[in-house]
Amino acid sequence: MKKIVILYPTILASHFAPMMQLVDVLLEEGYTVAVAVIDITMEQDVGDATFAATVDRAASSRRLSVSFHTLPRIRDPPSVTHGAGKASTTFGGAPDSPFYDMHRKNKHETLIMEKHIAKSIHNSSLRLHGRTPLTTYIVPKGTKNLKTGLSQNLDSICQLMTKQLDLLLINLELLRRYNKRLRGFLCSMPPGSVHALVVDVVSVDAFGLRIPVYTFYLTSTSTLAVFLQLPSIRAQGQPSFRELGDAHLNFHGVPPMPASHLMSKMLEDPETEIYKVADGILVNTFASLEARAVGSLRDSWFLPDSKCTIPPVYFIGPLVVESGDGAKGKHECIAWLDEQPEQSVVFLCFGSMAEARFSEAQLKEIAVGLENSGHRFLWVAVGPADPDLDVLLPEGFLERTNGRGLVVKQWALQVDVLRHKATGLFVTHCGWNSVLEGITAGVPMLCLPLYSEQKMNKVFMVEEAGIGVEVVGWQQGLVRSEEVEARARVTAHKEAATMAWKNGSSSRSAFSQFLSDAAGIGTGKTRV
Secondary structure, X not given: OOOXXXXXXXXXXXXXXXXXXXXXXXXXXXXXXXXXXXXXXXXOOOOOOOHHHHHHHHHHHOOOOEEEEEEOOOOOOOEEEEEOOEEEEEOOOOOOOOOHHHHHHOOOEEEEEEHHXXXXXXXXXXXXXXXXXXXXXXXXXXXXXXXXXXXXXXXXXXXXXXXHOOHHHHHHHHHHHOHHHHHHHHHOOOOOOEEEEEEOOOOHHHOOOOOOEEEEEOOOHHHHHHHHHHHHHHHOOOOOOHHHOOOEEOOOOOOOEEHHHOOHHHHHOOOOOHHHHOOEEEEOOOOOOOHHHHHHHHOOOOOOOXXXXXXXXXXXXXXXXXXXXXXXXXXXXXXXXXXXXXXXXEEEEOOOOHHHHOOHHHHHHHHHHHHHHOOEXXXXXXXXXXXXXXXXXXXXXXXXXXXXXXXXXXXXXXXXXXXXXXEEEEEEOOOHHXXXXXXXXXXXXXXXXXXXOXXXXXXXXXXXXXXXXXXXXXXXXXXXXXXXXXXXXXXXXXXXXXXXXXXXXXXXXXXXXXXXXXXXXXXXXXOO
16 A cells, blocks of 8 residues: 655645645655645635645646645634724634633733734734734824824734734644644545654644654754753743843854744743654754754753653755746746846845735835845835835835836746846845755845744854845945855855755655654554
8 A cells, every 4th residue: 555644734835835845755755645735715814825826836736646635614713893993803712722811811902003904914814813802993004103192001012913913823723723624634544544644833733643743844953943942941940031132042053042033932932742742853954054953953962851852853955946947938037037147136035925014114125225235136025915015115216226126026936036047146034945945046145034933044044054144234235245255155055955865865864764763653553
């Protein structure tokens, strides 16, 4: 009987893409692959805007040995009511929701924001969590001195918004709700046929399905090392991480990390059972790129508390999206790059969700920096339809930069742009997929982290690997010595990334070990 590996991704395109690269590797090893996905057409307010299209492309391009199974929809829709001047959303979350305790303590939440931000709030899966009514007051666009006259607790309200809008946590909760559907799908498989289940960073509920379960960790080993050490540090009497602000924390295997750079979930509750009960952790990296962090995870003193153990960790990257040469037609930005001199273009792209998080002031600052730099640039600005980016950009910006700059508003395959000979520099939000794509393309990076683990990735890129430069003063058009050094270092890592999947190399060996270990674990478990 041919063995099946089942993948269970979140509904984020940035997480789904590397899982599809994992699919291709599994197929090469002779496995059948099944991908269980949530019906994004029914939960369209939860994932990012590109997810449905990403799944469709993957389903149409993969071989017959891959099947995509849509899990039946759960029955827990939110109820939304609207009134004059305000909108109220009643949440329908479960008591085990990560937001439930917060909402139980706060009988009512009030958010004050501009219209386009409010639209994002009410179109998000924030309303999946808790049972607290949410009232949103809309203020006119461009209202100045908003803080004047408001409660002194506005800062804490903003922190609450940030925590509630953490899209990763939202997706984790959604996956928790679909675990029973996933269990039903697994039980429908032929007995003994499932070799392993590979899940995105998901809940403890997904474990205990009586088959080997592996977590696919989709960011850097450095962030994993920090994540695993936080409980031990807190046990030593460390004050609240949030209270430390920008104070640096020392971790094994990574550069000193400002407490403010930690993910919000880490700040609130660093304890987790996820990695303690997984049979292993797959990491999308390669050993030579993060040698110190990789080495720290293998040290016996990494976790001083003898009660804390971590499962085997397999460094199987880089798994990056392949070139889109087979796509129909040539994207306008590739055609434009064809006309530019070699290594002359600054490429700016901040992921599929980032533009919605940029304020109008931030967008204008980026535009001013590009205009003042004098460099050729390509800016993929995938922003919300309301307000239009034409309105947000400085007046006359597009006309003044016409010829040496191009702003495109539809998604372009980032890897194709990075591998184009005209691309000389990559301004990135430091999402791990983007970092790996920049490395494999051999393009040095300017770091402009926005949210989630991106600030932690920036520390690794700048302080440890030397493949990136923090965005400070680049808008003046200065070519700093650090940028030149980063170009040399990223070229070396590009060569190492190419070698990582050769027969007998680090990532290939780690992947083979993962498959072997999964088979061994399976013999000791009652198989579904």
